[in-house]
Amino acid sequence: MSQPAILDFTAGSLARHLARHDMPGQRSKTAITQLRRRRAALNPALAPVPPVKERAKARFLADAVAEIVRRGGETHIEGENRATPLLVVERTDEIALIRASGWRWYGKRVKPRYVDLAYLYGKDDASPWAVRVSGTVTSVAEGLTWLTPAAVVKAEAAGRRVRRQGDVYAIETTARRDGRGVLPEAHEWRPATRRMVHRPADGRRHRPLTLPWPVEFVTQRTIAMGRSNGWAEGD
Structure with a gap:
């Protein structure tokens, strides 16, 4: 079985092919070139898709x-x-x-x-x-x-436990200092259950922290x- 001919779709070869088979339409090389240019203007090439x-x-x-x-x-x-x-x-x-x-x-x-x-x-x-x-x-x-408070760095160097809830750090301390520190409005310490909860206005809550040992709180400060x-x- 012979292989089908591969068509050359340049304007000149296409014009000859159309004329040879007596096909309708504008068949000259110039007409085909102009038609292709008009179509290209109406259908600009798509921008390449980045990897x-x-x-x-x-x-x-x-x-x-x-x-x-x-x-x-x-x-x-x-x-x-x-x-x-x-x-x-x-x-x-x-x-x-x-x-x-x-x-x-x-x-x-x-x-x-x-x-x-x-x-x-x-x-x-x-x-x-x-x-x-x-x-x-x-x-x-x-x-x-830069972001970590000095008190947190000092506590970790001393081997004390530190937990974090968003921008609040709970640092292991003595029983006398338990619960000290000022919490931001969205964070709440519940000593009866030993849990710190987060209730921000936008609803983006951090998981509650259960802290069974004495803790004091330090808030992260940023620019x-x-x-x-x-x-x-x-x-």
Whole structure:
């Protein structure tokens, strides 16, 4: 059995094929070329689809930026002629460091200033979270060290037990100091049942903590979202 002929679909060969078989329509090379150009103008070529890995990275960054926006954070540094967006600098299995560095434009009467934005972003038992950390932070490990209260570092070095619920740390202590510390409004300590519960307004609850040993509470402190340089709770 002979193999079917492979058609050459250039404009010239197609014109000859149509003429040879007396097929209807515009059959000249010029007419076919013009028809193809008109169709191409009406149906522009689709943009190439990025690889799966690149799409996953873009989706991760978009989710992180959405959480930062939800918490009132900046997502770029506005310069005189362009904005510098946030980028993922480092990502571990659970946490990412997201940064932007650039010249911020304040208007013609004020000199631009080079600024750094840095956030830690991740997901825990409640939901996605994002906190603003010092602009000097350049790695996830540095960010976690910066974020951890000194009292927690000291307790862990001494071998005392530490548990965390969002931005609140429960540090093992003596019976005399049991229950000390100021809790953020969304967290509640119930000494009768030895449980700390979380009841935030947005419904994103952390799991309750049962703490059978004496504990005192320390709250994580972060840089406030937005352009403020004040302090805020991290939860």
